[in-house]
Amino acid sequence: MAAPTLSVPRRIWQTLAAIKTGVILLIVVVVLSAAGTVILQRPATDPDEMTRAYSPQVLRLLDTLGLTDVFHAWWFVLLLSLVSLSIIAASIQRFPNSWRFYSRSYKSPDEAFRRAIPVRALIPVNDHNEEKALSVADRVLQKAGFRPQRIVRENSFSLFGERHRFSQMAVYIVHLSLLLIFTGGTIDALYGWRAFLTLTRGQQSTQVQPQNGKVRDLPFAIRCDGAGQENYADGSPKRWWSDLAVVKNGQVVLRKQIVVNEPLVYGGLRFYQASYGKTGKLDKLLLTATPRNGGPAEELTIGPDETVSLDPYATVRLAEFFPDYALGDGQVYARSNDLQNPAVHLIVQSKAANKAINVWMPPIPGLEQNASSPYSFEGKDVQMAYFTGLEVSHEPGQWAVWAGVVVMGIGLILVFYFVHSRIWVAPARDVHGQLNLWIGGSANKNKDAFEHRFHAIVKQLESELKIFPQAELKKPFLR
Amino acid sequence: MARAARVDQQPATGTTLVLMVGLGVAFLLFMAFLNVVKNGNLLNDSNLLYAALIFYCGAGTLYLGFGITGTPAYIRYASLATWAGLLANTGAVAHRWYEAGHPPFASIYEMLLMFVWTLAVLTLIAEKKYDVKVIGTVTMPVAIVGVVLMQLLRTEVHPLVPALQSTWLHVHVTLAMLAYAACALSFALAMMFLIQDQVKTETFLAATSLFGIATYLGILTRFEKWGGLSVVAWDPEQKAEVFLSRGVRLYLVIPDLGWLLLLVLGAVAAPLILYSVWRNGHNKAMLDIANRAMFLSISLQVLALLFFALRARDGRYASLDVDGLFPTSLAASPFILSGLVGSIFVSLLYLLLLWRREELQRMLPGAEELDRLTYKTIAIAFPLLTLMIAAGAYWANRTWGSYWSWDPKETWAAITWLVYAGYLHMRITRGWRGRRAAYFAILGFAIVMFTFFGVTYLLPGLHAYA
Known part of the structure; x- marks a missing residue:
């Protein structure tokens, strides 16, 4: 298809799928997020500090551009959506090819392929041993974990074995996981x-x-x-x-x-x-109340604004509590919330006398009427209220995020540590008419390690094949 | 560092160096032993660390000796010394762990302890498994610098604040250390690749100078009015930094130190300026002057380190925010210290390259092999980085109820991840090999370093603990 005939949506799609677009988008994301870590950000930094750090004009400019809240700005969200779209487009565009490669393996090596593949070896075999040689190769490959298949075509037959074919598709698992994480993040950002x-x-x-x-x-x-x-x-x-x-x-x-x-x-x-x-604030106050006219002291626990009866004729109410009091202008006020210098204001209500008596602990001159109270009080313990x-x-989307993380972990392990390696074995005659066992191999990564393995397999084959001609020779004598 | 110079002056023949180092190590161990006998306490993390230092110094000298002369016998003794150092280091880690009751990841001291340990393990692996023998020439001096820094930054075991009491945090930090060590290794391999790939020595000169400039500019962000340098105040009794309020440190100004560092910045920049003059004029003499300027730069850098250490060690300084004089300590400025030491170290490595390039090239594996190894280490680092970020997010979610809050350290970790993802895509789909890939690997590590040091030093955020 020539370029000018492409429709606009198609062209947008092509651009999105291009790896160049992906890389440019990633660079923009990197630059903008770096900017977001250098410029002070809005919700985290308090407004005073913002005005101290930047002049009004600069601050206004940064605010208009959204640079004071980069990670929540509409254009940053748009950018991340474009990255997601680019991943989707790139994956979709490449997927059919990968799938073809994955589902329809190249199994029967033709001559051009046999000459082109860089990792290969030849082992000479006797004409009448062709079938035996292949079955030895079958066994050796089986032992090496390649699970060989016999491939029979019209005018050729060969062996094909492979390992870890799934690692070809693992990259899509990683991309999928990234989309899962983005989806989770988006759900959380919205809801x-x-x-x-x-x-x-x-x-x-x-x-x-x-x-x-x-x-x-x-x-x-x-x-x-x-x-x-x-x-x-x-x-x-x-x-x-x-x-x-x-x-x-x-x-x-x-x-x-x-x-x-x-x-x-x-x-x-x-x-x-x-x-x-x-x-x-006070939670509970433990007091002892001793009647002035003699009698046993009684213990009582009292909370703020709580009224406790002392005897049938008198009650006490906890009116005020100061954890750290100070005096000023004849008034009591709280200096701090720390329990350092407490003051308690009790109001004793006597039904007989029908009057309210202010009791202060400690006695505060001008305010206290402690002497006229029918009871004297002593503080035993203070329990402060804590919040x-x-x-x-x-975060309704977090499960997608964690699922994405797990899938990504699996995907990355498959991508990096599982190698799709393939080995072909085919009998072939060279120009001199000598029959050879041709062996070729390829791996999609970690090629040097594969080459080691390949040569080990070839060596094994060679040593096992050497036994055969001798066995053939010995047979007549045994008979 | 003095050892490097000494070995250069007298190219050791055969067993001389081994004998010298052996005697040196034995002597130092004996002196340390006398000291221990006097004080009683034998096995604690400081003694073990001291033993590790001695062995690492021995190993470092032997590796350097190998790096310079190529005598294969050195390697055997060097690995032996590394093993011994690693043993002591492991003991120090175990003791610290036992004493603190949590894995040693809570302070910069403990992280250095783990980092040096990882570095020693990786060195031995690279040497035994991948046959990159010369790697110790680079990693052991780094380990020595690390242990020396630890001697200066020694801190008491602090109890963990509630937010840090989580297994996930330990997983996160362990993964971070492993990932960063793998990134460091990929960086070293990429550098070696560039050496093998015939990148001109002058280019390394420019890069060294550029690194120095970046470091000094970073430090000089603390330059204050009247030429002072701000450092964090240190409470010698609590053995902790002084905070004015939550997350706000008390800064003191050491007078005149800013001017000195500014002067050194000039000296550090000089080789780069001379290099660009040479680039434009092709005047060979300029290059010689540039190399000489590097000597001057190193001497001044050592001077700056010395002055900084002397002035920050004791003495009381005024603050711009609060009245009165306050003490500080080297332990309060780990980043400035690492920057100063790191820059000197990089400059010395350049000297090694300048003088012994041919020998180095003979000993290093081939360019293609190094290229592949760089990719392999990144293939290890990348999944570790991914899991590190995931574990951090999971921990944050359990602690603050949010797995991602775009705090600067998080953002920069994501940027690191993206850069390495870019590297992998370019390599796998675009077939980037060789120089371009090596530059990418170097960029990745530069960002790792910025995330590790720069973000904590320059940018504010939640990661205030580390």
Whole structure:
């Protein structure tokens, strides 16, 4: 077909399938992704740093070109799609040829082929030994794993054996795997999302906050039954954990303790341990209350805003808690979220006197009315509330990616470490009328190793064939 | 490096060198033993590493001796010394593993430990299986530099932060080391191919100079106002880098060091400039001057290394961000150190080529054989690279819930993969052989080096651990 008669779609197809196009596309991908690692990228870098790093004009230019978010820009996606198309086109265009080669092996070597093939050998044989020589060759090839076949044509017969023919098609397996990975990546880019969720002990949530966009509802609730941190002796963190429960229709359907490298998976969503920290809020306070008018001290546990009765006539409420308090302008405020210098504000309600008494631990002048309280209090233990930060991700395409990775691993092993090698054996007469066993071989890669093997096989053949003429000679004597 | 010069001056005859090296090794081991007896503790990773260093030095000298004189007897003793060094190195790895309770891949020190180990194994394999005897001439000096760097970068065993406690991470890093070692081997083979393929010695001069320029430019990205050089602050008690906040290191400025390095950059660039003058004018004298400039460049580079080591070793320096003086250490600047040492090493290799090209060519396998071996090593490296990326992605997915986040190290690993994929396609479908393929292999390794060193040093990202 002459070039001008090609239709436009056909020409586009041809261009896509050309290896040159593939290489140029790959170079463009390489250059653009390299640019994406040098230029600061948008979602990862905070806006302040961007404005510090680039002047407003440059930043505007980079933004318009999409260079501040290369890997999510439409043209990068387009480029990757073109790469995929190019792989598909190249594979489809080459496939028929490969398939023909694969399914219809060249089995019967003609004379031109016998002279052209570079790896070959000749072993002289006696005329009446032709059939025997071939059966010896058959056996030798069989032993070498070539599984020889007898090929009988109108005016010739020969042997053909081969190994690892499938490695010819392995490259398509690799290309297929690459497409699988791209498909998975595309599905995730389109339908996947990532979100964040913080929970404190006992809290549950049915909503998560994606990085960009509005709150998402989950088809179930996730509850935190506990979370904690373990440290090494030197104080650096060793392990973070959270006990999570999946609650559906009021029933717990799944429980799991997650740690940093071990997520919880439910309903296509995965929950990762991402962070852990102090909320600065109180979880539980352990107190002893001693009546001023004598009597035994009682222990009580109280949470924020919780009211506990002390006796039939008095209750106490935990009104405020400061993990690290400071005084200023006659007011108490929190300096930090670290439990360093705690202050507790209790309100004792006495029904008899019908008044509320402010109790402060430690007593804060101007605020405390500790002396008028019917009970004196002493703090025993403080349990702070910690939050656990969970990363939530939905990646419906990841299975295609992992399948692609496995297939690619297999494909690459087949491509690189399995050699398609072929051996032909045919009886042929040379110009002097001498009958020879012609042996030729070829391999699609690792040719030097194949040549070694080929010569070993030839040597084996030679030594086995030498035995025959003698055996023929001995026979009459034995009779 | 001094050993190379010594061997050059007196071409050893037969057993002289073997005897000298043997005595040297015995002497050093004896001194080390005395030291050990004094301190009590015999088997720990630092002593084992020291023993490995001594044996590798012996092996390196013998390999160099072989590289220069071609005396086959050296090879036997050189492999023997390599075996001994490898044994000690294995012991050091095992001890470190035992002590830390995790495979030694967590810090740059531990990675160097593994890298040197892999290099020694590959050297022995290349020598025994593929009969590339001269390979030790290149790899052993690299191993020596690695062990010396480790002596400087010695760190305590740090507990692993939670994100790093994963088998997949160990798989990932092991595969990375194996893949990178295979890439390094393919690079060395491609270089040897170019030597056998009659690429002119002048071209190697230009390439050496270019490598030096790239290295010094990379280091000088830390050039600060008033001619200082920024380095990371080091906490001598914690034996760790100082961070201002998560992922933000505290940088100190060593005054005047920037100017010195800028001067050395000039000296490193001089051979390339003289080379291009020669290219355009074909004035033979220029080439001689260029070769002399290489000597000057090497001396100045050694000077720069010395100054850097002296100034970064101790002393307290000011920071541009925080008031006060802070200490630093060589361990805080592994990349600058590797760059300085690496550039000197490459220049010395050029000298070896300049003086002993003919002998080298006689000893190396034929060009065609080297071409095939380059392809074979890449055929090993490529699947390893693929699995390395996959294992990394799987680990990231288990840790952060995302298998690919386009972080610079990831992106550059993908770029490396693409370049080697390009090489394979050109070779298999287009039949690229010889020089073009060798240049491609060299480009691939350059990108590997950038991914390994450059990305961590120059670009920010998630891979802050390594």
